[in-house]
Amino acid sequence: MITIQLVFYLxxxxxxxxxxxxxxxxxxxxxxxxxxxxxxxALSLIAGHLLGDVANGFLVLALAALATxxxxxxxxxxxxxxxxxxxxxRFGNKLFxxxxxxxxxxxxxxxxxxxxPLQETGLFEKNRETFILLxxxxxxxxxxxxxxxxxxxxxPIDEGRRLIDAVGxxxxxxxxxxxxxxVLADTGVGKTxxxxxLTVIPExxxxxxxxxxxxxxxxxxxxxxxAFAAFPVMATAIxxxxxxxxxGGDAAVVGAIGMLAGFCGTLLTPxxxxxxxxxxxxxxxKDQNGVIKAxxxxxxxxxxxxxxxxxxxxxx
Amino acid sequence: MNQYLPLLGIVVVVLGFxxxxxxxxxxxxxxxxxxxxxxxxxxxVIGKLGKAFNDAxxxxxxxxxxxxxxxxxxxxxxxxxxxVIGGFKAATVGRLLILYLLYRQVISAIGLHSTAxxxxxxxxxxxxxxxxxxxxQAGMDEETGEKVKAYAAxxxxxxxxxxxxxxxxxxxxxxxxxxLEAYDIILSPLELAVWAIPTAIAAFIIHxxxxxxxxxxxRHPKGARP
Numbered sequence: 001m002i003t004i005q006l007v008f009y010l011x012x013x014x015x016x017x018x019x020x021x022x023x024x025x026x027x028x029x030x031x032x033x034x035x036x037x038x039x040x041x042a043l044s045l046i047a048g049h050l051l052g053d054v055a056n057g058f059l060v061l062a063l064a065a066l067a068t069x070x071x072x073x074x075x076x077x078x079x080x081x082x083x084x085x086x087x088x089x090r091f092g093n094k095l096f097x098x099x100x101x102x103x104x105x106x107x108x109x110x111x112x113x114x115x116x117p118l119q120e121t122g123l124f125e126k127n128r129e130t131f132i133l134l135x136x137x138x139x140x141x142x143x144x145x146x147x148x149x150x151x152x153x154x155x156p157i158d159e160g161r162r163l164i165d166a167v168g169x170x171x172x173x174x175x176x177x178x179x180x181x182x183v184l185a186d187t188g189v190g191k192t193x194x195x196x197x198l199t200v201i202p203e204x205x206x207x208x209x210x211x212x213x214x215x216x217x218x219x220x221x222x223x224x225x226x227a228f229a230a231f232p233v234m235a236t237a238i239x240x241x242x243x244x245x246x247x248g249g250d251a252a253v254v255g256a257i258g259m260l261a262g263f264c265g266t267l268l269t270p271x272x273x274x275x276x277x278x279x280x281x282x283x284x285x286k287d288q289n290g291v292i293k294a295x296x297x298x299x300x301x302x303x304x305x306x307x308x309x310x311x312x313x314x315x316x
Numbered sequence: 317m318n319q320y321l322p323l324l325g326i327v328v329v330v331l332g333f334x335x336x337x338x339x340x341x342x343x344x345x346x347x348x349x350x351x352x353x354x355x356x357x358x359x360x361v362i363g364k365l366g367k368a369f370n371d372a373x374x375x376x377x378x379x380x381x382x383x384x385x386x387x388x389x390x391x392x393x394x395x396x397x398x399x400v401i402g403g404f405k406a407a408t409v410g411r412l413l414i415l416y417l418l419y420r421q422v423i424s425a426i427g428l429h430s431t432a433x434x435x436x437x438x439x440x441x442x443x444x445x446x447x448x449x450x451x452x453q454a455g456m457d458e459e460t461g462e463k464v465k466a467y468a469a470x471x472x473x474x475x476x477x478x479x480x481x482x483x484x485x486x487x488x489x490x491x492x493x494x495x496l497e498a499y500d501i502i503l504s505p506l507e508l509a510v511w512a513i514p515t516a517i518a519a520f521i522i523h524x525x526x527x528x529x530x531x532x533x534x535r536h537p538k539g540a541r542p
Contacts, residue, residue, distance in 0.1 A: 008373060011380050041376070048370040054359060056366025060344065067340035079390055088392020088399065095388055095396045099440055102384060106431040107423070114427075130430045131377050141384045149391060159386025163439075164379065169340050171379065176343040178372035179365045180329075183347040186364060187322045187354035223326055228488065232495045240499045251501045255492040256481065256511035263477040267470075270333050274375060275476075277339070279434040279469035283443055286458075290466040291473070298474055298523045305518045313511070 002132050003125045005049070010135055012045030018161045021154070025075040033071030034165065037063065041172060060179060067169035074165045078158060091149075098141035105137030106130055163282070170281040174274035181229045190229060193220060194237030201238070206247050206315055213238045214307035217258055218265035225271025227262030234258065249314035257313070261306040267299035268292060325350025378435050385440045397441055398448035409449045409464055410531035413471045414524050416442050420475025421516060425482035434472060443468040454534040467530060471523065478519035481512035 019039035025031045040063055048056060066072065088095065110130045113119055124132050142156055164171060184190060197216045201209050213234060220230035239258055243249040266272045269292070276291050285291070325346045332342030344365065351361030385393070401407050420432055443465050450456065450464045480486050484505035492508055 004374065007377060007380075011376060014380065014383070044370065045373060045376065048373060051366075051370075053363035053367040053370075056370045057362030057364070058366070060365050060369045061362065064340045064344045068338050081395075084390065084392045085395040086392070087390070088395035091391055091396070093396065093400065095391060095393050096441075098384055098388060099393075102381060103431055103436070107428050110428055110431070111426075130428065131374065134377065134430065134436075135380050138380050138384055142387075145384070145387055151387060151390070155390065156383035156387045159390050160383035161386075163382045163386050163435075169338075172376070173339055173343070174375045175369045175372045176340065178375070179368035180325075180343050180347045180350075182368035183351050183361065183364050184322075184325065187325075187350050187356070188319070189322050189325060189350060192319055192323060193326075223329065228491055231488075231491060235492075235495050240496070240501070244501065245499075251496055252503050252507045253511050255496055255503070256489075256508045257515060259488050259492055260478065260481060260512060260515045263481075266477060267473060270339065271329065273339065275473045279438065279472070280466075282434050282439050283465045283469060285462055285465055287462065287466075290462055291469045294463070294466040294470040295473065297526050298470070298519070301522050302478075302515070302519055305522070306515055309514055309518075313514070 001122055001125060004128045004131065007128075007131055007135050008045045008048075012042045014157070014160070015039075015042035015045060017157045018042075018164060021158060021161055022075075022165075028073045028075035028165075030071055030073030031075070033066055034073060037066045037072055037169070038164070040066075060176065063169070063172060064176070072165075072168050074168075075162070077162055094148075098145050101141040101144060102134070102137035105140055106134045109133035109136070166284060167278060167281045170273060170278045173277060177225045177271055177273055181224055181226050184224055185229055190220065190224070190233035191236070193223075194233045197234075198237050198242075201242070206243075206249075207311060209238060209242050209247070210311045210314075211307055213243060213254075213258060214261040214303065214310060217262040218268070218303050221262040221265030222269040222271065225266070225269055225273070227259055227266055230262045230265070231259055234262075243310075243314065247315065249310075250316070253310060253314035257306050257310045261303055261310075264299045264303040264306065267295040322350045322354040324353055378430065378433055381435050385435065388440065393440055394444040397444040398451075401445040401448040402452060407445075407449045408453055408531045409446050409467070409534060410527040410529075412446055412449050413442070413467060413527045413530075416468075417471050417475045417520060417523060417527070420472055421479035421520060424476050424479030425516070427483040427486070429476055429480045429483070429486075432472070433476075434469060438468055438472050442472070450534060453531070460534065463530075467527070471527070474519055474523045478512075478516045482509055482516055484509040 015038045019035045019042055022031050022034035040059055044059055110133055113129050197212055201212050217230050217234050221227045239254050243254050244251050270277055280288050280291050328346040328349050347365055348361055423432055446464050446468045450460055454460060481488055489505050489508050493503055
């Protein structure tokens with residue numbers, strides 16, 4: 001069976017190669033910082049399951065220290081814009097083909113595997129099929145590019161490194177936030193906030209309770225960066241005792257749309273780094289919060305809509 | 317009042333982000349503050365950090381596409397994506413992103429949410445195409461470029477968040493189901509997933525309308541002569 005650990009070995013190998021190439025990149029004034037940073041991530045991917053919690057914890061602190069003391073830099077790109085535009089003219093729309101190979105392998109592969117008897121072969125680890133097929137698509141695409149364009153052997157790793165260097169430490173910030181989320185959950189911070197919110201609801205009317213539930217989901221998501229952390233807290237504090245058991249609201253509506261109210265909060269918070277800060281780095285935006293600013297106008301009206309949906313659909 | 321002390325961790329987060337400290341410093345600092353104030357010892361908190369980090373490694377997987385995308389960019393992919401959109405006279409930023417919003421919602425709703433995303437589709441295809449359309453609509457300056465790229469990333473997020481819950485076998489649906497089950501409220505994943513549909517439609521209408529407004533603002537840029 002192909003397991004997710006095999007995928008981790010593959011990506012760990014990629015990060016290890018980035019670490020080695022970084023160490024030898026004289027165009028990057030901070031090359032050893034990059035080498036250490038990508039090297040530690042490689043270690044986590046390849047051996048994280050063997051290290052134990054405390055060693056992994058020190059690895060996290062080391063990554064944080066490298067980022068905090070600004071020890072990561074960027075090298076000079078290997079080819080210029082004019083050269084790239086000329087190549088684009090020459091190769092034409094066939095350049096899209098390898099990307100399509102990646103996407104089609106992942107999309108069609110997952111569908112084919114999940115909805116045919118192929119699933120019974122147990123070839124892929126359960127619930128991890130798409131990730132495994134995504135990696136397979138990448139390998140197929142690289143084979144295609146090598147057969148067609150014959151790039152230098154290290155070119156895919158070097159060009160990938162150019163992109164991951166542009167992202168920098170933001171590449172692992174989402175994992176840091178996941179770690180913070182767990183600590184917040186373990187220490188009962190969410191419960192405390194939930195019980196504080198409960199005190200502001202006047203008794204006997206449905207709408208204020210629905211509003212506090214919806215706004216509370218969004219607010220707690222903004223603070224923790226994750227609607228998954230907010231949901232159990234808000235369900236326990238308000239959703240179940242007040243909306244479902246107290247006022248007889250439809251549990252499926254309160255649960256499903258309550259979660260979506262939380263997702264509106266995800267659009268508004270730098271804590272959801274994976275969705276909001278990482279793309280800003282990946283697209284080389286000047287303003288780190290540019291993506292969040294573009295989402296405010298969607299998130300707030302949609303939160304209002306979600307609250308109204310709960311009110312009208314759960315209490316029909 | 318002891319139960320309120322760990323809330324200081326949240327204060328660290330809010331202040332840290334507000335004062336624009338490096339998030340890689342703010343986040344572990346907040347975790348350590350919260351853990352220590354809640355009465356865990358230092359090594360215990362560091363162990364919790366390590367375990368959660370290790371369990372979340374799956375988030376790193378999409379970076380696997382970078383070698384393919386970097387390599388294709390070396391051979392002119394971004395320029396090519398721009399040239400293709402340049403050939404469609406009817407293509408505008410708004411229409412292009414509405415089309416991508418629909419694609420992202422549909423693909424997420426059928427469980428294929430991790431086949432698209434910022435590294436997989438936005439950086440190589442959506443952002444350069446949107447930039448090319450914007451350039452034809454309004455010419456290109458730094459402010460327009462920033463705005464269009466931000467909207468491209470935002471559209472991916474909106475499409476993902478308000479599509480994925482229609483797929484019944486996704487993590488958030490399982491979480492809702494299990495949380496409610498603790499109170500003897502038994503729901504099937506499908507019963508929950510259908511209630512994601514009204515919000516998905518509302519998200520498409522609201523974000524789609526904003527994308528059309530983006531088109532208008534590009535047609536009549538502030539301070540431009542009539």
